[in-house]
Amino acid sequence: MIWLVGAVVFWGLAWALNVWLAGSRMGQRRAGRIAVATLFGVTILVLWEGLVRGFAVPPVILPGPSVIGPTIATSLPVLWADFVQTVVKGALTGFAIGTAAAFVTAIAIDRSPFLQRGLLPIGNFVSALPIVGLAPILVMWFGFDWQSKAAVVVVMVFFPLLVNMVAGLQATDRLSRDLMATWSASYWQGLFKLRLPAAMPFIFNGLKIAATLALIGAIVAEFFGSPIVGMGFRISTEVGRLGLDMVWATIAVAALSGSAFYGLIAWIESRVTFWHPSQRG
């Protein structure tokens, strides 16, 4: 009971403190905003711990942060090996190949109306295939190791970026294109000096969607066969052994790396598209 009351009281206090912080002058500054976000995160952990202990939730249903934390600390080598296998080798490789392929395909489609009619429907068709059907097939084709995971990621990230980039390349107005024409600019000059820069907000939207899909694809693909390392492998085997603390530790690593990857892309976006009304602030 004391845990329940304590957690709720802490929640109330933190809430009040955050409301005051956000409203105060400090809340406008960078340090203030970080403090508000940190306090919010800490509150969720405290509330979680309090509720788990207060209601005596069995650790198989939901372990508290006080169980997950030490698990992370003691299994760092395993978690690191899983991270390298799934995020670095599977997700990032697949992301790089898939986005590069989408980039080249988008320009090919842009150059040729014939390809636009042919390739876009095929891309659409492939992206509509269910990942749980596709993953086992790709595992058979490319083997158990990270290559098959990267292949799944390629299929998943290709289409969102392709669609966004094709739309972005068509997003210039007539005036901007007429200007290029009066200077007798070649196709490639028009592409690099006008249409690619103008497409950047679209491209980054595609990249942000692709970033979240890449991690999901790499983890889920491991459910269909993998060596004895990797985040998807860890989750599926630890669930079978009722090692839910390890499952949650892996989820924490996945969430952190996914957020970091997304944040990195959003940060690059704010550098590249500083001129766009949505970024000018």
Add this chain to the structure above:
Amino acid sequence: MKDTLTTAQPVIEAKGLQLVFQTRDGPVHALKDVNLTINRGDFVSFIGPSGCGKTTFLRAIAALEHPTGGSLTVNGLTPDEARRKRAYGYVFQAAGLYPWRTIAGNIKLPLEIMGFAKDEQEARVARVLDLVELSGFANKFPWQLSGGMQQRASIARALAFDAEILLMDEPFGALDEIVRDRLNEELLKLWARTGKTIGFVTHSIPEAVYLSTRIVVMSPRPGRITDVIDSPLPRERPLDIRDSKDFIEIAHRVREGLRAGHADE
């Protein structure tokens, strides 16, 4: 139609020019039997109601539209060839500056495309920025400047590669009257200093009379020329010339021409 200035060299020549757009509602005669000669150093304004083909004619000179009949030459070449030889700079109704480039970067853009050397680019940008009095704003982005300043930057961009013809499609149409007056005055000074041939599309009678050595009055459906007026005003024109008798007489004749074009329908 008369064609008086014969001593000067012709730069743009249109003979029996036709331009028909095929639309879903059938063909539209944007230009019908247009004959006009523009000489070197002329300041020619095109005035008329919407749909009279004045913008289409300017775009045809720039090879942005392609005539369906008659002949059109720029320096004796086809518009396409003339464009590749950088015969003209084009100023549109909106400034059309690319928002990811600074003012200097925007002016540099046509120079990059045409392959000028790096230091030559810098020198030219500095020179034309000075010409339009924007020297302090080289490193600003377009969205940090007022509409009038953006339009001046776009004129600087059209001047940067030293084309001898300047084509301007209602460049000051979106600006308020005070800014427009000032830019008109600056444009005349610039014209006097550079000796360029200017084709200028406008809706405004005072603007056309104040700026031009020749005024081409056009009327719609089909787009055609109804009058060509050679201005007796001197080349040097203070703003108060607009109260002179000559000025008012020309303005009257332009207005009559526009009215006659409407009466034909």
